[in-house]
Amino acid sequence: MTGTSTTEVTCVKCKRVYETEVIDHIDLSEDRELIRKIKSGKANRVQCPKCKKVMYLDRSFVINFEPQNLIVLFDPHLKNKADIDNIMRSYESIISFNEIFVEVGAETEFKVISDLKKLKSLITNYAKLYM
């Protein structure tokens, strides 16, 4: 199940501030139509209600590679190892996002990825195996 939340966005064109729904969590086994968007870096597409300007938000989100025991936090803003280590320490809080993750947490591999190329190759391999 895809998890979404509401966030405030400022339009780059007309500066209008609007609320929009963004993706926090993707389960690849259930959201296959999202795979193409993730691979092109366009998972979070938003559109200004006033001037219709489309923007793609550089937000982090969690991807569950069910049925592989792999959960990936994709965050395009993480640039150095210290940041990634910090995230790894808060793994517990990330998996607590979803009760099912807590149950399988012990046997699930968790990765933090900031490079879209790495994410693409993981998803391409996943697609070969399960689609």
Ligand SMILES: [Zn+2]
């Ligand atoms: Zn606008």
